Amino acid sequence: MNDHDDILIRCHELTKHYRRGDRTVTPLQALDLLVSRGEYLALMGPSGSGKTTLLNLVAGIDSPSEGKLEVCGQDLTQLSRGRLARWRAHHVGYIFQLYHLVPVLTAFENVELPLLLDDLSRRERRERVESTLALVGLDDRMHHFPRELSGGQEQRVAIARALVGSPELLVADEPTGDLDREAADAVLGLLRSLSREYGKTIVMVTHDPRAAQAADRILHLEKGRLLEQEGA
Amino acid sequence: MFAKGLRLMLLAAKQLVRHKVRTVLTLCGVASGMFLYTAVQTMQHSLDKATRMRAADTTLVVYRENRFCPETSRLPEFYEEEIRRIPGVREVIPIKVTVNNCGASLDVITFRGVPQNRLARYAPEIKIVDGAYEKWLTRDDGALVGKQLATRRGLQPGDAFEAAGVRVVVCGIIDSPLPQDNSVAYVHLAFLQQASRHGLGVVTQFNVRVNASEDLNPVAAAIDARFRSETDPTITQPEKAFLAQTAGELIDLIGFTRWIGLGAVLAVLGLIGNAVLLVVRGRVCENAVLQTVGFPGTAVGFVVLCEGVLLGLFGSGIGAGLATAFLVWRPFTFGNEGQTIALVPDASLFVNGVGLALLLGMLASLWPAWVAMRKPIVESLRT
Ligand SMILES: Nc1ncnc2c1ncn2[C@@H]1O[C@H](COP(=O)(O)OP(=O)(O)OP(=O)(O)O)[C@@H](O)[C@H]1O
Ligand SMILES: [Mg+2]
Numbered sequence: 001m002n003d004h005d006d007i008l009i010r011c012h013e014l015t016k017h018y019r020r021g022d023r024t025v026t027p028l029q030a031l032d033l034l035v036s037r038g039e040y041l042a043l044m045g046p047s048g049s050g051k052t053t054l055l056n057l058v059a060g061i062d063s064p065s066e067g068k069l070e071v072c073g074q075d076l077t078q079l080s081r082g083r084l085a086r087w088r089a090h091h092v093g094y095i096f097q098l099y100h101l102v103p104v105l106t107a108f109e110n111v112e113l114p115l116l117l118d119d120l121s122r123r124e125r126r127e128r129v130e131s132t133l134a135l136v137g138l139d140d141r142m143h144h145f146p147r148e149l150s151g152g153q154e155q156r157v158a159i160a161r162a163l164v165g166s167p168e169l170l171v172a173d174e175p176t177g178d179l180d181r182e183a184a185d186a187v188l189g190l191l192r193s194l195s196r197e198y199g200k201t202i203v204m205v206t207h208d209p210r211a212a213q214a215a216d217r218i219l220h221l222e223k224g225r226l227l228e229q230e231g232a
Numbered sequence: 233m234f235a236k237g238l239r240l241m242l243l244a245a246k247q248l249v250r251h252k253v254r255t256v257l258t259l260c261g262v263a264s265g266m267f268l269y270t271a272v273q274t275m276q277h278s279l280d281k282a283t284r285m286r287a288a289d290t291t292l293v294v295y296r297e298n299r300f301c302p303e304t305s306r307l308p309e310f311y312e313e314e315i316r317r318i319p320g321v322r323e324v325i326p327i328k329v330t331v332n333n334c335g336a337s338l339d340v341i342t343f344r345g346v347p348q349n350r351l352a353r354y355a356p357e358i359k360i361v362d363g364a365y366e367k368w369l370t371r372d373d374g375a376l377v378g379k380q381l382a383t384r385r386g387l388q389p390g391d392a393f394e395a396a397g398v399r400v401v402v403c404g405i406i407d408s409p410l411p412q413d414n415s416v417a418y419v420h421l422a423f424l425q426q427a428s429r430h431g432l433g434v435v436t437q438f439n440v441r442v443n444a445s446e447d448l449n450p451v452a453a454a455i456d457a458r459f460r461s462e463t464d465p466t467i468t469q470p471e472k473a474f475l476a477q478t479a480g481e482l483i484d485l486i487g488f489t490r491w492i493g494l495g496a497v498l499a500v501l502g503l504i505g506n507a508v509l510l511v512v513r514g515r516v517c518e519n520a521v522l523q524t525v526g527f528p529g530t531a532v533g534f535v536v537l538c539e540g541v542l543l544g545l546f547g548s549g550i551g552a553g554l555a556t557a558f559l560v561w562r563p564f565t566f567g568n569e570g571q572t573i574a575l576v577p578d579a580s581l582f583v584n585g586v587g588l589a590l591l592l593g594m595l596a597s598l599w600p601a602w603v604a605m606r607k608p609i610v611e612s613l614r615t
Binding site: 056059061062081082085086088089090093094096100102103104105109113114116117161162165 | 236239240243246247250251517518520521522523524525526527528529530531608609610613
């Protein structure tokens with residue numbers, strides 16, 4: 001029973017097909033996966049093995065073709081598009097390889113986005129955005145536009161945006177893939193402290209074995225199936 | 233709900249304001265279209281006001297039969313007393329009309345010579361906004377100038393001006409609810425008769441006020457019957473029908489501008505639609521990110537819709553505002569055969585223009601908004 005409560009992500013025979021013309025691609029094939037609450041998981045695997053696909057399903061921005069998928073106690077296949085969107089705002093933060101900040105919005109405004117449709121006052125929103133930006137060490141860059149920030153700073157703004165809705169789960173798709181060594185280390189350090197100090201559950205896709213070493217567990221995906229390997 | 237909508241609208245506004253060049257170009261286009269549209273609407277509206285009969289109309293115009301120009305319509309002044317005796321007639325005034333240009337023109341100056349001591353009784357609705365009525369009464373070459381004509385020519389009390397060989401001195405500026413009065417100059421009848429080669433005793437037309445609008449047709453018929461066998465038979469019509477008839481070519485011309493207005497509307501629709509569609513095309517990934525962080529598709533669509541609406545709103549505000557300001561600053565008067573139709577801008581036209589553009593903006597961005605909200609997130613993120 002306790003064991004049941006400690007599971008944040010539950011995939012059972014999870015399958016995803018994409019139709020491309022008259023060909024069907026199956027990036028995920030009957031995948032079983034359990035991720036505990038507070039766990040820091042690294043996903044590795046060759047290009048095209050379905051890592052991003054799995055992340056997208058877990059983050060609720062894509063829907064499985066077959067199988068069961070439960071995240072934060074919610075069966076995602078049961079939610080309508082609109083409710084799924086609101087679920088995402090509070091249960092999962094997505095960190096992209098290319099940051100994907102909105103270029104015409106400042107760091108502050110980018111981080112504020114997930115809160116925009118909540119019933120929070122302007123002041124409550126401001127406090128949360130400011131404290132989240134302080135958490136990623138960017139309280140002095142609040143009113144800068146993305147073009148005025150370095151790649152590493154942009155990625156930290158993106159992490160703040162993922163965090164601001166206080167989700168239990170963070171998913172990151174090659175978050176250091178576009179950064180130099182130093183900036184990558186800063187981002188990895190931040191993710192590690194989010195896991196250790198704030199108890200966030202993290203699923204991170206990476207090609208970098210060094211980055212994966214930070215995780216509690218490393219999983220290898222190969223042609224849509226998992227090969228497990230214990231982490232450091 | 234309302235607060236959230238407002239926040240999304242603010243987001244749309246930021247998108248517009250922070251893509252300055254693109255937004256300014258689109259606004260210029262929308263403003264040009266709406267400038268044209270408002271100008272055309274003002275023409276249509278002014279024409280309609282001048283020629284369409286209303287229930288409260290009580291004015292008849294008595295003209296020489298088969299004549300259409302003030303130069304050729306000549307009636308004996310003594311008809312006045314005959315007309316006054318016809319039952320249903322409340323008031324009658326003989327008018328001598330002299331114009332500087334009998335053909336179709338944009339700058340017509342019309343003098344109306346009337347018995348000076350009777351103008352106030354015949355047209356109590358005329359108000360003096362500047363100068364003095366008494367001065368006009370006593371000054372032979374005095375003129376009461378309609379406010380539109382005064383603005384157009386830059387006239388003030390005390391100024392002298394000359395047109396159509398008639399030189400007058402402005403004694404007062406008048407304002408009347410009847411647009412016709414605002415674009416003419418009232419002078420003494422005898423003065424105008426002497427200035428023209430027809431001489432005393434000859435007038436161009438009689439304006440007749442009847443007791444009630446039901447009396448218009450019977451009184452008109454009675455007047456024409458009375459003079460049928462005279463050397464100068466008459467044709468009597470309600471003032472607006474008279475205008476519609478004598479200014480027929482002008483009306484056709486202005487009627488045609490309706491299509492220009494429609495063209496302007498379609499251009500604005502296309503322009504906003506194109507601008508918003510390009511915006512959406514360029515923001516595929518950005519919109520997918522908004523959805524990833526918790527925006528429902530409807531919220532993303534709403535932001536796009538707001539951008540179209542804001543473009544329409546501000547573009548038309550600028551365009552319609554400039555058109556209205558321009559027509560106030562530079563009033564135009566269309567004239568043909570001595571009849572004038574003043575282009576009078578109207579606050580309701582401005583409001584209608586802005587309202588229409590708001591609707592156009594919404595209409596034009598419906599499809600782009602739909603595109604933005606329906607595209608699957610993962611597909612958009614891969615672009
Ligand atoms: N929306 C889609 N439509 C069609 N095919 C897709 C779609 N998304 C993914 N695929 C296919 O599914 C397979 C797995 O893709 P996925 O992006 O999950 O791989 P990945 O492991 O993240 O690879 P990489 O390391 O290169 O990012 C690929 O063959 C890809 O072409
Ligand atoms: Mg990938």
